[in-house]
Amino acid sequence: MSPSPWQKTKERYAYQGWRSMLVRTFLQPDGKERDYDVIENGAYVVVAAFTANRDAILIRQFRPGPEQVLSSFCEGYIDTSESPEQAAARELLEETGYQAGNIQYMRTLHTAYSTEKRICLLATDCTPTQAPSGDADEFLEVFTLPLAEFKEWMQLDESAFYSLDITLLALQKLGW
């Protein structure tokens, strides 16, 4: 049996907030209907950013899901009228103060139970050009790690680093 798209027969909001929850009903291959709770989320960029010296540009931030500080590459929603590349350059500059020398699209990732699109971009030859402005209430810390150190660190539980997917794409693309 090769899987194919299922017919959606119903959809409603169970909750609408900053995040929203959809209940979608699908007609399964066996003819039965089944409801799935799906998290509604939009398209956002994730930016694997490096300086010309191959330092990874990273952030640390308290996160309300695990209620702990996690580290990651910078991320942000795409504004209307922005391309993913423009959003990546803007978010990187706002959140970290670094300007990207070059930005390229890598991949769009999906998850099973969310409508999100995680658009992965690579920013190279980044240079610090301003103090991070960001949203005043993001309370994030910017830090950098030399490539060799980054590659060790990101694999540790203690790093609480969750951008491993885009890291794989970036390191393979760069041949690092």
Place this chain on the structure above:
Amino acid sequence: MSPSPWQKTKERYAYQGWRSMLVRTFLQPDGKERDYDVIENGAYVVVAAFTANRDAILIRQFRPGPEQVLSSFCEGYIDTSESPEQAAARELLEETGYQAGNIQYMRTLHTAYSTEKRICLLATDCTPTQAPSGDADEFLEVFTLPLAEFKEWMQLDESAFYSLDITLLALQKLGW
């Protein structure tokens, strides 16, 4: 400024279903309270599984979030009284029909706006021992790819493969 945990002042369910939505209120470093929508989810295992010949053992399944077929390593919730290793062995056998020769814990990953724990394990020397049983309504397809092919394929948009994080951990751990 180095980020530190924030004090949680309130928490309530906005929706309770198969997935649930929490609204958590935190006291920010600036003394202001702010609400965050957080998706409640539990601990689940993800199993990067390979045969003795280094074939990756993968699944394809229609997913209600993006409403398309995605591919991944096999995943599943941990039953009460199970260790992550036991859950990984059980899920792998149920979903794919492969028995793991060896299972080892690699890493627990978190996400910013969900309570989930994504527990990543590595299963090696896996052998096909039974027909996949799985849940009768999972409608998934099992397939394998030789290592070299897997490494090319997983980077393509067309693969719709979303287990890149655990793939990075597995390939680094195995030195492949």
